[in-house]
Amino acid sequence: METMNVTGKAIQLDADGHLANRSDWNEDLARELAAQEGIPDLTPQHWTVVNFMRKVFEKEGDAPSIRRLTKESGVDTKTLYQLFPKGPAKRAAKIAGLPKPKGCI
């Protein structure tokens, strides 16, 4: 299993590079994960999305889709793509410490 080192602590990651243990998550770690994704700064709007994702996951066990984010988080789709370029649902889930969204076929 892969790990990442944050301030001296080894954090375990799953096969998709997301946190293996959700309980490891904290805001500093979120900033670290964001930096890895090429997002140097988490603005209040980023946090709105990240916190919304965490809230939904807590309740339902899966991260919300982009459509749901747009409808319920108050951030429109265009902005979502500016905040989390290339796949907001996937990236925001990673930063929020959640597994990769299951998605549908």
Added chain:
Amino acid sequence: MRHMLILGGGTAGTIMANKLASALDERDWRITVVDGTEEHYYQPGFLFVPFGMYRMRELVKPRRQYLPGRIKFILSSIDHIDAEKKTVTLSGGEALRYDYLILATGADIHPEQTEGLLDEEWGRSKFDFYTPKGANQLAQFLKGWQGGKLALSITEMPIKCPVAPLEFLFLADAYFTKRGMRDKVDLHLVTPLSGAFTKPTSSKVLGEFLERKGITVTPEFDLGRVDSQEKKLVAWDGTEVSYDLLVSIPTNMGDAAIARSSLGNELNFVPTNKETLKADGVEDVFVLGDASNLPSSKAGSVAHFQSEILFQNILEHIEGRPACAHFDGHANCFIESGFGKGLLIDFNYETEPLPGEFPLPGIGPFKLLEESPINHYGKMMFRWVYWNLLLRGMELPIEAEMSMAGKRVQS
């Protein structure tokens, strides 16, 4: 008298009506099916219409003909469901009380959900093949087309029959080759997925097929809008793909009646227990087929497997026993690959499509994840199976639960 009410008389509703009609005692149970239209279309056939392989009128039958005599069929649009009061209100205002409700209202395409998709060019340079009208218009158009860039665009997942877009491109490759104009046509798949399909092994195999047939793929393309004047697709991140002919798989959504009843998610699909098929958070309501939010494929074969599970669970429920049959996400899809050949995939929630033989290990006759003429016959035979066995709720020689027999696990 108790009342079993089935909303939607398509694939799933019809299968369930047939199964329950022979199991529920006529002295104790009334069974009703409500649907807004008289015509039952064999939807898998839509794929072949644009290429003149089937004509639309060969794909339609009267709904009632497939419902047993004791079933009451109501031809009406459904307005909404009140799960608290256990009633369903029809568009004319009539309210039906139920003891058990089965939601089988399916999924439909919604081009109006994407900016610039549904305008005066819809039906001229932009088409769908998921509706009878769209498939017919596209057939007309293709007959006179001189060539150019054909982009097949998947707007967002999930969609009905997720392999249909690939099959469309394989058939298009064969169709233009036979017409001697393949060199004048540029085939292009534009998809939000990271490859040809979702699961790794089949995505790789199907990706190789696309490549061999000279079909270009633009993956991870999240469609933001369509520019009909400039003839281009524009992604949310600004990436663009141009087209001369757009074949669109628009956003697929559950019915508006689900939204009016506050029973759906953001796409009007009903949150459903993925094992028992019971609707989340409401009593005595079950969901079958494309109407649910399950992560299984939206396919007729899946509706069939689900129906066997739901049938057992409803009977248990009626007897007051806990639901013990569990749906495993089993799907079984023939993939038409053109030139009289096809592939077959068989998978479930946990196991991705793998190579091998089906249903008998080492024998087949069908080959999994590999091209063969017999798989093509399987696909063509499916129409007969659909009308004569599947809809009538008959047992098929395939178990509801997926089997690993004959499958080769890749190391």
